[in-house]
Amino acid sequence: MTEGRSSARRTTTRRGLIAGGVGLGVAGVLAACTRAPAPRPSSSSSATPFTPPSSGPDSWDALAAAVSGTLLRSGSPGWDGARVLENPRYDDADPQGILRVANADDVVAGLAFARNTRTPVALRAGGHSYTGWSAGGAAGTDVPRSLVISTQALDHVAVSGDSVTMGPGARLADVYASLARAGRAIGSGSCPTVGIGGLTLGGGVGVLVRSFGLTCDQLTGATVVTADGAVHEVSASREPDLFWACRGGGGGTVGVVTSLTFRTQAAPDVLLFQIAFPWSAAADVVRAWQDWAPKADRQLWSTLKLLGGSRHSTPSVTVTGTWTGAKSGADSSVDGFIQATGATPTSHTATELTYGQAMAQLAGKAQRVSEAATSSIGGTALSDAQIGVLVQQAADASTVAGLLEGGVALDALGGVVADVGRTDSAFPWRSALCTVQYTAVFADGADPAPFDAYVRGFRAAMVPAWGDGAYANYCDAAITDPAAYFDVNTSRLHRIAEQADPDGLFAQPHWV
Secondary structure, eight states: OOOOSSOOOSSOOOGGTTTTOOOOOSBOOOOOOOOSSOOOOTTTTSSOOEEEEEEESSSHHHHHOSSSOOOEEESSSTTTHHHHOSGHHHHGOOOOOEEEOSSHHHHHHHHHHHHHHHHHHEEEEESTTTSSSSGGSSSOOOOOOOOEEOOTTTTOOOETTTEEETTOOOOHHHHHHHHHHHTOOOOOSSTTTHHHHHHHHHHOOOOOOOHHOOOOGEEEEEEEEETTEEEEEEOOOSHHHHHHHHOOOOOSEEEEEEEEEEEEEEEEOOOEEEEOOOGGGHHHHHHHHHHHGGGSSSEEEEEEEESSSSOSSSSSSEEEEEEEEHHHHHHHHHHHHHHHOOOSEEEEEEEEEEEEHHHHHOOOOOOOOOEEEEEEESSSSOOOHHHHHHHHHHHOOOSTTTTEEEEEEEEOOOOGGGGSSSTSSSSOOOOSSSEEEEEEEOOTSSHHHHHHHEEEEEHHHHHHHHTTTTOGGGGTTOOOTTTTHHHGGHHHHHHHHHHHHHTOOOTTTTTT
């Protein structure tokens, strides 16, 4: 979900409040943090200390007997497959146990066990935690060996009229296929194995974002289990603070989401286009793209990628996009962009597809890859000098030994995204031009340090242009100031967390 640049630091973390702490995974939960909040109560304060409840399971055997789902421990059949995330860099994860919940009652039981035994907790939905926090105890993640409460099996997708209700573990490939069969659609991401829960809670930048809005903007209700085991049905009119935090508050501190309901639209036909340019035109393409993509007709969305590494003989420049209107409008808009670059594309394809076909084609073939990543928020257009820095940093991917593919992707915002006020949901970047993701793919088992250094160095090089802002779904353990993700919404998120989880049961690194 980048490096915090603020000097403000919290001296007492929520992890330190309960017998060495409770670590929480990214997907399937809400986040609430602040730039410099007052410290939480600790065992040495005058506040009432944490007292575990007397009800609920108080041993591993009792937990296994209390749930309808499956409790796995080391040596259990399927343990190794359940233990790992989508990023192989965290394959050494060794959690204390994995509770694969079958319903909200199982979450209640898992949380009661954690309170009774003071066992650290990590939450998981799709398993795409950038920082590895949802692994529940992998080297280098600063998360202790934990009970992983996994909502991956909550993967139902039920379309009813113009709404769809689904579990947080529903993967995007299945979400899109189910919606397409019903002739309905939502706007969301492209990776087919991402869980809808974590994606939504962090905001949900996707391939139809400029015409449909962020995934969280389409959310109309959710079921949330808070730290005390209470089950909340939240919406704009019922417990609006919790609902507000669900809409872009990111992964971490308020509750476990077990169900989400979204409004849908009629599934549109989608024109899918891709344009490749010579690397010599990279600066011209960036200049033209930033003036075009975030301000184009809201039926058009695109992403600009500058990639290098050993998989590329020379760095590449590509623009991939979607259009949901009449094809003639796309032709005019895209042709105008190409003309503005002053360059001749090396290739240009456009294919008219159904909604289901387009989402499947954008997904490509999913595979687990070891990766380092961080992000920025592109709040303003770059000057020519700043474009030069961006292009050079992308080209430098090819100079990092062992880096297979890396660089930068700029995903256009604007359109419907900007129709929502910056404090109307927890996602604050409503007026930004784009989200920016820096990535580095490397061989499984390689030391991640040089690749982390590359992506974080790329982000640091762009801070003079774009500032400290980052996207919560592209979290980076090097960010120590949560205001980098939540900006003006940080204080409200923290207040909601204080109310929902006063004892600090949920915590994870750098998320208060």
